[in-house]
C-alpha cells in the first residue's frame with residue numbers, strides 16, 4: 001500500500017515517528033493529539049542505536065546531534081561507596097559498531113525535532129486538542145471520533161496514545177495498568193551547579209537497597225538529568241507535573257554517595273517531580289482489522305533498560321515497512337504485530353527483572369556485586385544484540 005490515509009492517535013515520540021515513517025512511504029497521515037499544544041516533560045531520555053538508526057534514516061541525525069550529549073559509557077556502581085561494577089563503552093565505539101549513535105536528549109528537544117519534521121512534511125496533517133474518544137471500522141475503512149464529535153476517516157488507524165490508550169480499550173476493553181511499587185523522582189540541574197559532585201560523562205546507575213539512582217548529561221553537557229527510583233507504596237499518581245517535596249527525596253537517598261547527594265542538593269525544590277511507575281503484562285495481540293497499537297499503548301515498559309521510547313520508535317519503522325509492502329491493510333498490520341510482539345515482550349520482562357536486580361538487599365546484593373564484574377562479557381554481548389536490531393531490515397526480511 002503506497003497510497004491511502006493513516007490516522008495516528010497520539011503525538012508522543014511514538015506517534016510522531018510513526019507519522020514520519022508512514023508519510024515517507026507515500027501515505028497521507030492525520031495525527032490526532034489530545035493536548036492543545038505540542039510538548040514533552042522537562043526530563044531526559046536515552047536513545048540507543050537500535051532506535052537512533054530509525055531517526056537517522058528519517059533525516060533527523062544532525063538536528064538531534066546538535067542537541068544531544070553522547071555518553072562515553074554505561075556504568076553501574078554501588079550506592080554508598082561507589083564501587084564500579086560495570087563499564088560498557090558507548091560513544092564512538094558504539095556508533096562505529098552499529099552505524100548509529102547512542103544519544104542522551106532532553107525529551108522536549110527530541111519531541112520538538114519530531115514535531116518540526118512532521119509539521120514540515122506536506123502529507124502530514126496534525127490536529128491538536130483532538131482527543132480520540134472512539135473508533136469505528138468496517139471492510140472499507142476506519143474512523144476516529146474525537147471528544148467533540150469530529151470524525152477523521154482513513155484506511156488504517158494506529159493507537160499511539162500511551163499507557164492509558166483509548167484505542168487499546170476500544171479494541172480489547174478496559175484494564176487498569178499495574179502499579180509496580182516503585183516511584184521515580186526526576187530532576188534536571190545545570191551542570192555548573194554540580195561541578196564538585198564529579199558527575200562522569202556516562203549513563204550512570206547507582207544501585208542500593210530498594211532504590212537506584214540514574215544520571216546523565218543532556219544538551220551537550222549543559223544539564224544533568226537524574227531519575228531516582230525508590231520502592232514506595234500508598235502513592236500512585238502518574239504525572240510529571242506532580243511536585244514532590246525535596247526533603248522526601250533527600251530522605252529517600254540519605255547516606256548515598258556524595259555524587260548522588262550533590263545532584264539532589266542542586267535540584268530546584270520547585271522542580272522535583274515524582275511519578276508512580278506502572279506497567280502491564282505483554283498483550284497476546286494488539287491488532288484488530290484496520291486498527292493497531294504502537295509504543296506504550298501496547299507494550300508499556302518500565303524505564304530500567306531505557307528502552308520504552310526506543311521500542312516505540314522501532315515499532316514505527318517496522319509498521320511503515322509492513323504497510324508499504326502489503327496491499328491489504330489487515331494483513332499488513334497483522335504482519336507488523338507479528339514482527340514486534342516477541343521483541344517488545346522480552347524488553348518488558350527484562351526491564352521488570354532489572355528492577356529486582358538493581359534493588360537487592362543484604363546477601364543478595366553482596367552476591368550481585370561480586371558477580372556482576374565477572375559477567376561483563378555476557379552483558380556486553382546482550383547489549384550489543386539489543387542495539388544491533390535494524391527495524392527496517394527486520395521488516396524487509398519477513
Ligand SMILES: Cc1cc2nc3c(=O)[nH]c(=O)nc-3n(C[C@H](O)[C@H](O)[C@H](O)COP(=O)(O)OP(=O)(O)OC[C@H]3O[C@@H](n4cnc5c(N)ncnc54)[C@H](O)[C@@H]3O)c2cc1C
Pocket residue numbers: 009010011012013014015032033034035044045046047130131132133160161162163164165166184186227275294295296297301302303306307308309310311312
Ligand atoms: C522515568 C522514566 C524514564 C524513561 N526513560 C526512558 C529512556 O531513557 N529511554 C527510552 O527509550 N524510554 C524511556 N522511558 C519510556 C518512555 O518515556 C515511553 O516508553 C515513551 O514515552 C512512550 O511513547 P509513546 O509515544 O508510546 O507514548 P506517550 O509518550 O505516552 O505519548 C502518548 C501521546 O498520546 C496522547 N494521547 C493520549 N490519549 C489520547 C487520546 N485519547 N487522543 C489523542 N491523543 C492522546 C498523549 O497526550 C501523548 O502525547 C522512560 C519512562 C519513564 C517513566
